[in-house]
Amino acid sequence: MITAVAIDDEPKAIEVIQHHISKINGVILLASFYNAKEALNFLKQNPVDVIFLDINMPHFSGIEMLDELQRKPNVIFTTAYSDYAVESYNYNAIDYLLKPFEFERFQIAIDKIAHRIEEATQQNQFIFIKDGFKNIKITFEKVLFIKGSGNYLDIFTNEKSYSPRMTFSELIEKLPTAQFIRIHQSYIVNIEHIQKIENNQVYIANHQLPISNRYKATFFKRLNL
Template sequence: MMTAIAIDDEPKAIQVIQHHISKMDSVMLLSHFYNAKDAMSFLKQNPVDLIFLDINMPHMSGLEMLNDLQLKPQVIFTTAYTEFAIESYDYNAIDYLLKPFEFDRFQMAIHKAEERINNLKKQKDFFFIKDGFKTIKIEFQDILFVKGSGNYLDIVTKEKKYTPRMTFVELIEKIPSSKFVRIHQSYLINILNIDKIENNKVYIGTHQIPISNRYKEGFFKRLNLE
């Protein structure tokens, strides 16, 4: 069974989600929140598989919340605004439910979530990338860090560097969030390969990788250094 929370500043919207979930056996709603900050505090101690997330909320929007989260659950956006639909793809959202949504449409989104989450739980210790005309197998443990540049990534391993045509969003679907963390808009690192942290830089072997202010707090929390 999937675990979930709902975040929306409108009580009626929360009630609709609760009502729909009460008809289903595949998802359990652990809690609900009327603002993003309370939800983030909960998630630090209680990881979940899925969040139902409103976008346009006071103080902190749903998109701002996702930017601040290091361990990101799967997301189903629930919103009254169509203009965020395209941007939601940047967050690899499972679905985008436009309020008011009926049970059948909600059920469809839940089925999508089940499929993705089950596939992630079957994830192995490696993944494949296309490198030119070759298909390369990469072990997670061998990755030192990843640098993003537009539609391409530099995946730096212990032995060599690969540059597949791939975005961070596509990569994050393939790798375990327990081992990797974003420390900069352009850098994702393997926590297991960190040698030291000094002067707002992570040292991995001979590489020095900058830690940006945007990701610093979340990174240190992941390492229990807050």
């Protein structure tokens, strides 16, 4: 599942993106924003696979928003101006869609992002964490969930748990967004290991983890609930 966010100050442009995405299986639009600063706050807490981003917006441009993000997402620029095409390549943009764009052209951009995500997934299937004087390799598929506590994390796997000195923001940059999602200020879960969801609790193995109101809507939308 490819997760996306649309950012454009024009409601009609957002409607077009929403309409095109509704016709494509395997892509979910988690949120839409008419204001880049609001989008920035969302993306800092909820990494996604791709953002559809207008460049020329009042007060705070799409380029300024990208500069504020530590983790640079995959970007498909959607703009009425061809002037920014060269600059877009400085941000490793997947594609550059000139408004108005038809569904067929939009589908080409989606195919590009799917190909890039597939390549990245094949390359990044593990993480190394510091444990004393050792560096331990942990494969993502074994991670059940992660609990944050200040400058430390508790990484729970199906074998044991690890407590590296690392913040949530540092770890989020390394996790594949297709596999992990935040459900609480203190919890990130591996979607593949969720057994059930009941009474605002996520059940994984023998653990019950809380879903906070702040992340509930995005989490449920991600799972099509």
